[in-house]
Amino acid sequence: MPEAEFHADYEFLRSQQRLTYDEILRVADVAVGLGVSKLRLTGGEPLLDKNLAQLVTGLAALGGVDDLALTTNGMLLAPMAQRLADAGLHRVTVSLDSLDEQVFSRMSGGRGNLQTVLAGIDAAEQAGLTPIKINVVVQRGVNDHTIIELLDHFRGSGHIVRLIEFMDVGNRNGWRMDQVVPSRHLLDEVTLRWPLRRIDKNYPGEVARRYQYVDGQGEIGFISSVTEPFCGDCSRARxxxxxxxxxxxxxxxxxxxxxxxxxxxxxxxxxxxxxxxxxxxxxxxxxxxxxxxxxxxxxxxxxxxxxxx
Ligand SMILES: C[S@@+](CC[C@H](N)C(=O)[O-])C[C@H]1O[C@@H](n2cnc3c(N)ncnc32)[C@H](O)[C@@H]1O
Known part of the structure; x- marks a missing residue:
C-alpha cells in the first residue's frame, strides 16, 4: 500500500463495511459444504487483527477443513503463534524476500525488521504451525542476488522456501516483464549449487513445482505464475x-x-x-x-x- 496514498489520515474501511467473523464463517461454511477443504487467511496483514484467533477457532470447527493456513509478513507472528495454534490453525506461510538487511528493508518499505520475522518463524515452529513455507518473491536487480544465501539459511530447517515469479497484480507495483526472473533460470542457478530432484504435487492444482535437495536437506518450490501460468488448474476463490x-x-x-x-x-x-x-x-x-x-x-x-x- 503506497505510503503517499495510504497515509496516517487515510480513511480505511470502517468496521461496519467489513464482514463480521460470523459473516465470514457463514460463507466459509457454505464453501466447505460445496467441497472446499482448504482455507487460508491472508490480507493485507492478517495478524493486525488482534482477535484473529477467535476467527480461527470458528473456521477450525467447520467439519471438512483439511488444511487451515495463514500467510503473514511475520512481524507480529512471535507473540501470536501459540494462540493461533491453540485455536486450531494448522500452519503458516511467511513472506520473506531476502536475508540481506538492506534488501529486506528496501522491500518491506523500511518498516519491517528481519530479526523479528525470523523470531516469528521460530515461534511458529515451536507452536507446531508446520510445515512452514517461506514465500520469496524474486525481482530482478532487487533481491535475485540474495536467493542462494536465503536457500542456504533454510536448508535442513524443515521449512519449505518457495521462489515466486514477480507478478503484475494490482495497478501499483510498476510491474515490467524484465523484472521477472523466470523460474527455469532460478532452477538452473540453484541446481549448479545443490542438485535437485523433482517431486510430485501434493494435490491437483498445487501452484508450486516441488523439488527436493538430493542431499536430503529438504524441499523447495518454484511458482512460475508468469512464465508458466496455471489458470487451467486454479481452484481458488478469494x-x-x-x-x-x-x-x-x-x-x-x-x-x-x-x-x-x-x-x-x-x-x-x-x-x-x-x-x-x-x-x-x-x-x-x-x-x-x-x-x-x-x-x-x-x-x-x-x-x-x-x-x-
Ligand atoms: C499480498 S501478501 C498478504 C499476506 C501478508 N501481508 C504477507 O505479507 O504475507 C501474500 C503473498 O503475496 C506475495 N506477493 C505480493 N506481491 C506479489 C507480486 N507482485 N508477485 C508475486 N507475489 C506477490 C507476497 O510476497 C506474499 O507472500
Missing part, C-alpha cells in the same frame, strides 16, 4: 474483508456477498450464489497475458492487499 468474492488474482471485478449476507440470505441461497459464481468463472488472465490485455485491465485490477495473493 473473499475480501468487505465481502467481495473474486475468482482470479487479476480480476477487475468480483461479486458482493455482503449485501446478501446482511439481507439474511440462508444457507441454500448462499450455496446457490457461490456455485453459480464458480460455474460461470472464465478468468484466465495469466494464460492470456499480453500488452493489450494489460492495457485493457489498466487501473482496474483488484489490488493484492485486498485479496492476499
Amino acid at each position: 473473499l475480501s474483508a468487505d465481502g467481495v468474492l473474486y475468482t482470479c488474482l487479476f480480476a477487475t471485478h468480483g461479486t458482493d456477498l455482503r449485501e446478501s449476507l446482511r439481507n439474511n440470505a440462508d444457507e441454500e441461497e448462499l450455496t446457490d450464489i457461490l456455485s453459480r459464481i464458480w460455474l460461470q468463472r472464465a478468468d484466465r488472465y495469466s494464460e492470456l497475458r499480453s500488452p493489450e490485455l494489460a492495457e485493457a485491465h489498466m487501473q482496474r485490477k483488484v489490488e493484492m492487499y485486498r485479496i492476499g495473493g
